[in-house]
Amino acid sequence: MAAALSAHAGEVAVAVAANFAGPLARIAEDFTAATGHTLKVSAGATGKFYAQIVAGAPFDVLFAADDETPNKLIAEGHAVAGSNFTYAIGRLVLWSAQPGFVDEQGAVLASGKFAHLAIANPKLAPYGQAGMEVLKARGLADAVTPKLVTAESISQAYQFVATGNAELGFVALSQVATPGKPITGSYWLVPPSLYGEIRQDAVLLKFGERKPAAAALLAYLKSAPAKAVIQSYGYGH
Structure with a gap:
């Protein structure tokens, strides 16, 4: 065979x-x-x-x-x-490698408690585009844009957060949800109503x-x- x-x-x-x-x-x-x-x-x-x-x-x-x-x-x-x-x-999450940093409603985005937010290039990566849609839906695009760290891809956005170069970032749920293991750090599972499917x-x-x-x-x-x-x-x- x-x-x-x-x-x-x-x-x-x-x-x-x-x-x-x-x-x-x-x-x-x-x-x-x-x-x-x-x-x-x-x-x-x-x-x-x-x-x-x-x-x-x-x-x-x-x-x-x-x-x-x-x-x-x-x-x-x-x-x-x-x-x-x-x-x-795909499902979008706002994730931090630090436990307790991101709350379950994503209120941290409006808190001003972070210096860097990682996001995949919205022109190249659909998850980056979705992240920008969330910021606009929350009325935070102007306030947060100066803090954005733009990555080439969603995997680089994940790396920025995982290494601590950004306190938090928009990544794919699949990157942090390893089957059979709890998600490390802290995260907000973004409601699908805030971004295009x-x-x-x-x-x-x-x-x-x-x-x-x-x-x-x-x-x-x-x-x-x-x-x-x-x-x-x-x-x-």
Whole structure:
């Protein structure tokens, strides 16, 4: 069986939004065990991947942090029409590595008790855009903007907070919600009513169109085991 699998095994070049890198690592192990196919994963900001794909980067599959980018890539001929689907609904949290720093209502944002708030670049990262929407909804955009530390991606925003370079920051719930473990530090799970729904879509790119392994990965993402992993990291579906 193993020999039969490896004889037809392929490698899938995957571009994945930084917030989904952790869940994908777990899914990849199960996928490889089930199919023999392996993944070559690059994690980063969705906007950056869009620019790379348009410039000819040889990715087979994109796991975006939004639904707009896959639609755009299809419209522009860089992705396969009809292959896109929503694999997760992202959840935004305001997080601090310090216990007790962030309250459960997010009132700390208006308190003036912090010098730096980390946020992913709103022009490149949907979670950064969502963070800005929250500040605007709370009427705090002008007051907080001078304190913003802009990161290239959501993973860099997380690093700024984790290392203490920013006291708090807007990150993805999946980055702090490790399955089976309590969330460290302190956090406010931002009500979805304060930001636009973060629909995260996957899409088959033109480079992966003739690769059975790429199609197999997208099919596996819809399976019950994969969905269970995605939910365990705090995503909606």
